[in-house]
Amino acid sequence: MNTVLHKAETRGEANHGWLHSKHTFSFANYHNPERMNFGVLRVLNDDVVDPGMGFGTHPHKNMEIISIPLEGDLEHKDSMENTTVIKSGDIQVLSAGTGITHSEYNKNKDRKVKFLQIWIIPNQQNVTPRYDQITLNIDDRKNKFQQILSPNPDDSGVWIQQKAWFNMTKLDKGKELSYKLNAPKTNGVYAFILNGDVTINNQTLNKRDGFGIWNTDHINIKSENDSEILLMEVPLR
Structure with missing residues (x-):
């Protein structure tokens, strides 16, 4: 058996004012050659978004993107004409495939939204983009x-x-x-x-x-x- 330990306080950090994010693996301005991935698990971001703020429209390609809300509500819009809200208990997946654009916003004016954003490297390239969302008990x-x-x-x-x-x-x-x-x-x-x-x-x-x-x-x-x-x-x- 082999193991690797990543303590919470060793994660990368980004504070953009409206967004506070902790990065388990290298992401954006945080680069650690020893923390690039765990197999095909490429990104594990622990995000907190201020009320009324969010990520503007941006592109993705050939990545499986999973969002897991922990607190609050997050509105999603994408180029496949999906407009949805995800909340605690929901699981969202975006297969970016050949390419897609989307945005994510905290539409609440009185509370932060906390969610995990996870990227998985797919085993097939250039698939047709796909969106799915489910609510679990x-x-x-x-x-x-x-x-x-x-x-x-x-x-x-x-x-x-x-x-x-x-x-x-x-x-x-x-x-x-x-x-x-x-x-x-x-x-x-x-x-x-x-x-x-x-x-x-x-x-x-x-x-x-x-x-x-x-x-x-x-x-x-x-x-x-x-x-x-x-x-x-x-x-x-």
Whole structure:
């Protein structure tokens, strides 16, 4: 088993006034040659957007972009004529493929919006752009794994052009779970601790820490107090 630990305080940071972002991997003006990616997981941004502010229209190409709202509402508009709002419990995926433009705004005037923006390198280039959004029952991740993303259109959660599986869980203090990899020969798991303190394979982790694990077929998780975790199983090559 191999591991890599990224403590929360070691992440890159950008403060644009209206946007405060923490970067687990190199992004924009934050460049760390030792923090470029975890396999096909290329970007993990922890974003906070001020009321009434947002990202103006900008392009993407050949990237799978997943947005996971944590607090507040985020309005999305794109060149495929989608106009939607995502909120906590929703999962959004944008397969940029041959190219797309979109914007994202916090339309609320009285509260910030907090969300994760995740980029996955696809296993197919120049596909037809696609947008999808689903709403999940957060109670279904209580002390168990709730799959939110997979490579299969007919499976639970959204799907992307990659052999990746995402799960979320909310654990009570003292709860233990074991996660079995779908593709242990090719994939690793990157765990991102949204809240609380946990132990994963004997490594103590705290809020917003990231922990990559590979060359194993399962990982063991114990919650030291009430916690919330995002597990991202992705190909390493």
